[in-house]
Amino acid sequence: MDLKDLYRDVIVDHNRNPRNFGRLEPSDVHADGHNPLCGDRLTMYVKLDGERIGDVRFEGAGCAISVASASMLTEAVKGKTLSEVHALFEDMHALLTQQDANVDTTKLGKLAALSGVREFPARVKCASLCWHTLNAALDTRAGAAPAPVSTE
């Protein structure tokens, strides 16, 4: 277990300087995510542009892994279609949870830096919280009230 596999430079950087941080006004959908085990809390805001993510921001507080993961998520999904986002979610889920994940990491860009998380089972939920929260936000776009997300 090497610490540098988990806290790669890009992760430390995104934790120190999270991108797209803060409330998005106005937004089309949003959802709250909470990881009760460690106290991570974040809110994802999305502005839709048809079937694409027009803009996305997040706010909240959490550990370095959850903040960096959310920050990198916002960069990765902005401008993507909803089906592309869904595919990315599936890839990230596999990357974070499966030792032999069959994921083309070149497609993931910076997000691939999170692959070290799977060596630290207690931290997987930190990295996946923002993805579950984004999904929850997108699931509300029919107009239903957003349900809080918990990784527990």
Add this chain to the structure above:
Amino acid sequence: MNAHVAPRPGKPFDVDAIRRDFTILHQDINGKPLVYLDNAASSQRPRAVIDAISRYYERDHANVHRGVHTLSQRATDAYEGARDVVRRFINARDTKEIVYVRGTTEAVNLVAQCFVRPNVGPGDEILITALEHHANIVPWQMVCEQTGARLRVIPITQAGEVEFAAFEKLISPRTKMLALAHISNALGTIVPVEKFIAVARRHGVPVLLDGAQAVPHSQVDVQALGCDFYCFSGHKMLGPTGIGILYGRQALLDAMPPWQGGGDMILTVSFEKSTYNQLPWKFEAGTPNISGAIGLAAAINYLTEIGMDRIAEYEHELLVDATQKLSALPGLRIIGTAPQKAAVVSFVLDGIHPHDIGTILDTEGVAIRTGHHCAMPVMDFFKVPATARASMAFYNTFDEIDRLVAALERTRSVLG
């Protein structure tokens, strides 16, 4: 408690000898010697406890209170003998007042459901404090939902002390129960429970103490305290998991309905009516945790041999050392600064989430707890999502505190 401990004559506190009794401490974690500082969550077990359990299963096991054969008698003797060891340890009057349960959580639930629930209704109040563990909050909330009673919370100060003056204002003829921690698991505060009990007595309010953090680290005397119920867990005091104790005053336990129904808690059963067993078995339905009780007694014997006052004294030295060294780290803030504390140091580091601290410390072989410590309202009060918590036991050393400090410096360099 233990504010003025007279040094015991005899041999000095030999922590190296004590550590030899704890096999688990002698291993590498991630290539570094283990430093176990998560004792408030669960302590480790000395060989004497593990051997007592093995011996029981290898030589003496059978069901208790049932057979006329030799093994059943041996098992019964060991199980009931353990009850007397517990009774003496906390100075209860009678073994009838010592009920085996799964742990502190079950003990609080038992009192909530069997003692408080039948006796409260709308307009009544149950009083707890703002530093309680979830196990001393949720069972009362459940009773309130069931009965219409109201839960009132005594506030705490920024130092993490229970506000006594606020308590005196909150207690009233509506108060039907006072439940409070003897020592806070999240902050380490030693609550001056004697003062609270004295006031409760004057109002005729029964008192339950959550002693999960107190019994492992100090001498507890339930008669001197004058509480009505006292709850603690085996696994935080060198004993097995899944065994704990509810102490209750005999008159109260006698008047309470049983907790669960089944074998062993009855005298006679017919389809028309069953009669319940005497104390304490009335509350012990089903085949009990026999090996757990035996392991708990072995743990108590081990602690007693060292001496609770010496344990408290040594742990206090560890607390002073840890507090001083951690306070010296830039950006470190200790959460919980009551003048009277057990050897628990909860803290946050500027700009670094406790969860990251826990992971990085683990790679250095240092085990601490990070999170809300089953005390979310305490975290809310101090406006932190979580804390890192180092909790010491008498088998920890000053060198280990240095290892903790070095690992925190490394955390800073990784994430700083």
